Amino acid sequence: MDIKKQVEDSLIKHKKQTITLWELESICSGSYCSYAELSQAILELEESGVLQMVKAQGRNGKEPSLVYQYRINKSMLNRSLQKELQLAELRLDPNIKLNAYYSLPIEVWLEDQLFIEQIDAYLREFPMPHEPVPAPERSFELVGDEKWITEGGGEELLNRIRLWEQMKVLSVADPLMFAINPRGVHANSHVHHHLIVENKTTFQALLQELPVVPFTSLIYGSGKKVIRSIELLSYQLPLNPNNHRFHYFGDIDHEGINIWYALDRKVNGLYGEPVRLAIPFYEACVQKPYAQGKETQRKDEKAMEAFLSHFDALIQLTIQTTLSNGGYYPQEIIKSTELRQIWRSAVWTD
Template sequence: MDKIKKELIAFGKRTINLNELEEVIKPYKHTYEDFSSTILQLEEDNIISMVKSKGRTTRKPSLAKQYRIDKSALTENYHKELQYYRAQLDPSISIDKYYGNPSDWKTDLPYILKVDEYLKKNFYPTDKVPAPERSYELVGDEKWITENSGKSLLEKINVYDKLNIIPVSDPMMFAINPLKLAESKQLHIIVENKTTYQALLPVITETEFSTLVYGSGKKVIKSIEQFELQYPIKATHQFFYFGDIDREGINIWYSLTKQLEVKLAIPFYLECLKKEAALGKGYQKSNGEAEDKFIRFFPENVREQISTLLKNGKYHPQETLNTNELQKVWRESFWRN
C-alpha cells in the first residue's frame, strides 16, 4: 500500500478515473478482488473520495468511476513518518530533501538506518579509506557507493564528505611544471584530447601553468576526484578546460563544474572559432542548460556564432589548431585574473 500511496502523491492531477487507478495499482495487485479491496481501503482511509457526478460501476464490489485524491492526507502521514525518523536518527543525518520528494524514501530508508547504526557505533571515522572498504563497513556491500546509489544517497543526507572516503577512479594523467610548484596561486589546464596534450607538453615550462592534464574525454569527470591526493600541494588552485566545441565537449566541461570551479580556456576557443567549422556532430544530444552556461562565458559578438554552429550540427575539434598555434596561444595569452 505504501508504494501505491507514493504513486498517488506523484500523480499529476487531483482527480483520477478508474482506468488511471488501474494503471497505478496494476503492478502491485493482479486480480479484481485485490484491486477493488485496495480502492475501498483508500476510500475508507479518506485518501480518495468519489466524484459523485460520475457515478459508480455496476460490478461488485462497486467502485466510483472517478475519484478525488486528498494529497494533504497522503503527505500528512508521510511527513509524520519523516518527523519520527528525524527524532530517531543521528542528528548529523539530514532528511530534509525527502520532504519535497517522497519517491525515494522507502527505497533509501533501509540504507539510511544502516548509516545511522554505523555512526552511533563508530562516530565519523578519522582515517581515509577507499570507497569499497567504507561501503562494506556502512551497509555490507562493497559496491554500494561506487556502482549503485550509495554516493548520491550519502550526499543527499549530508554525510558523504564527513566519512573520509577515498574515491575509486582511474588516476589523473598530467604533466607538472616544476617552475610553478611554489606558487601560492596555481593554474591547471585540462585538455580533452591526446593530440592537444602532446602538442602543448613541450612548452609547459614556458607557461604560467603548474599542470597540464590529459582529460581523456569523459574519464576526467571521475579522475578529477583524485587531484588532491595526486597533487598534495598547498595552494589556491584554478582550473581551466579546453575541449572540442561540440555538445559532447560542452557536457564534459559542465559535468566538471558540478564538482569544482572550472573556467573555460577562452583564448583557445576563440582561436578555434576563427577556423572553418566541420560538419558531423548533429547526432549528439543537446543539454540546454550546459550550452547556455558555456555560451555565457564568451564575448557577446561570438555567442550567436557558437549557438548557430551547435544548432546546425557543426563543431570545432581541438585538432583544428596545429601545434604551433596551440603553443603560441598557451604561451602568449593572459591567464591570471
Template sequence: MRKEEECSLAQGVRDFLLQYPRKTIALDALQQQFGTFAYEVFHGVIQHLLQEGSLRGIVSSGTDFGGLPRRYRLIRARLCSSSDQIQSDAARYAISARLDLSFYHEQLLPVWQRDLPYIVQLSDWLRRSADQLVLPVSDQQRSWDIFQDEKILLTPEGRGLLRRLHLSWQDIGVTRETEPLMMAAHPVMMQGAVCHHLIVENKAPYYKLLPHLTESRLSSLIFGSGWKIVGNLSALPMQSGCLTARHVAWYFGDMDWEGIRIFHALSMSAATASVELRLALPFYRALLLHEAAYGKVTQKPDEEAWTNLACWLPEDEAHQFLHLLQHHQYYPQETLCDAEWLTCGKELDDDIREFF
C-alpha cells in the same frame, strides 16, 4: 459464504496476482479475470485480501458502488507470506531497529533472502558502533569495516542495499572522496608563485600535448574526462603539491552544448576550489579555421552556460560559434591537427607570460 471457501477463492486470486507483471492492478481487470464469481463473493474475497494486507487500495482512484477501491497496489511479500519469514529472521539475527525493512515486505521472498547476509553484517556493524564515536571515512574503508570487502559499497548493488534500507552515507559515517585528477606534472614550473594548468576534455588531445609539456610554461596537463573534472578540480592544489601557489586553470573542450555546460559547471566548481578558471582561447580560435561538423541535434541549448563561456570570447568569434551551434553544427577537439596543437600551445604560453 463459509470462511474456508472464501480463503480458497482468495488463494486463487493470490496465485493470479503473483504472476501479474505490474505493481498495481485495476478493479476492472480483477473482475474480468474472475468473472465467474458472483459480485457478493468477489466483494468478500477482495475484502479478505485487503484485510490481510495482500492488496492495498489506492484511495485516489475512487470506489465502485459496493465500496471497493477501483485500483490496488500489490504487496507481493504478503501475497507469498514472506512477511512472517522476514519477522522471524529479523528476530533470529537481532536485526537493528535502525534498518527500515519496509521495502522487503512488499517484495517476493527471494529478494529478502538475497540481501539477508549483507543486512546481518550491516546490522552487526551498527550494533558494534552504537556506543562509540564513528569518525567519517571513505566508502571503501567503511565497506571493509562492515563487509570485510572494500568494494561492496562501491558497486550499484551495494548502493542499492543502502537505498532499500533507507540509509544515507551519513548514517554509516561515510565521507565521499573526490576522484584524483588525471594529470601529468611539469615540476620545474611548479616552483613559482603561480601555477598554470591546461585542462583538455578528451583523451586524444591529452596524448597529443603530453610529449611537449616540458617545453611549455604549464605546471601540469590535465585530462578532464568529460564531466569528471567538475567534481575533482578541488584536488588540484593538494595533488600538485603547491598549496600556497595561485592556481590558474585554462580549459579547452568540445565546442558543443555539452562542452559549454561542462565549462559552466567547472566555473562554479573552481570558485570553491581556490582555482582561477580561464578559457584557452588559442585552441578555440583555431577551430574556426575548419569546417564545423553537423550533428548532436539532441543536445539542448543552454543560454546561461553560453553566456558564461561567450564572455571570454571576442564578440565576432562568439557570434560565429553561436551561429554554428544554432544550426546544429559543432567542433570536437579532434578537429585540430598535430601542428595546430603545437601552435596553439605556444600561443597559450604567450598568454601565460602575462603572469610573470
C-alpha cells in the same frame, strides 16, 4: 512487517487507481497472513479514506465483509508518509536529515528506508569518520555492500540525507592523468596554474612546451573522466589547495561545452575556484573553417549561456551559428605548432 504497513507500501507502488480484493489478498501470499489480520488492515485503510469502495462491485459476504474492488486515494497515503517521516526523524540519528523526502515520490522513501536504517545503526556504533577512505570501503562499512555507493545509488542517498560530505568518501575515479612542470612545482610563485585539455592529441602536442610556460601541470581530461578524477589532484599533487588556478580547452561542440560546465561546478565546490576557459585557444579555433557533424549531441542551455558569456559578441554569434548549422570546432583543428606557439605567447597568469 506490520500487515497494514505492508498493504500501504504495496498501494504506493500500485500503478492503477483501483485495486481488487484478490490483488490485496496476494500481498500476503508470500508469508502467513490470516483473513482476519488482512481484513483488519483493509478496514482500517477504508476508515482512514485510503481505500474507497467501488460500490458497483459489492462486498464478498465474509465476516468481516470486504469490497471486491477499491479506489486508492494516494493523497491520503502522502499524509501517512508525512507522519511516518516525522516519527522517523525523532527515532533516527540527528545527523540523518529527511527533509528531502517530503517533496519526493513516496517510492523513493520506501526504496531508501532499509539503507537509512543501516546507516543509523552504523552512526550509533561508530563516531563520524575523520579520515577519508575509498568508496568501496565506506560502502561496505555502511550497508555491507562494497558497490552500493558507486553502483547502487548510495552517493545519491547520502546526498539526500545530507551525509555525503561527512562520510568522507574518496572517489574511485581513474587516476588523474597529468604532466608536471618541475619549475612550476618548485617556483616561488604562490599560484599554480593548470591547463586541462579534453583530448589526447592536444595533450601530446602541448607536452613538450610545458617546461617553458608558467604552468605547474598539463592535465589530460579524457573527455568526461576529468569531472570525477579532478577530485584526486590534491592527493596526487599535494600543493596548497588554495593556490590553484584552472584553465580548460575542449572541443567547441555541445559535449565539450557541457564537460567544461560540469567541471567548473565541481572545481568550484572543491577548491572555490572557477575553471577559466583558455580563451586564446578558443579564439584560434573560430578563425578556422568549422567541421560538420555532432548534430545529435545534447544541448544544455545553462552550459551554453555560461560558455558564451566569456566571449565577445562576434565570437558568440560565430559559435551559435556554427552549432545551429550542425558544425563544430574540434581541438585538432589547430595544428600542433600553432598550439605550442599560442601557449608560449599568450598571457595566462593573473
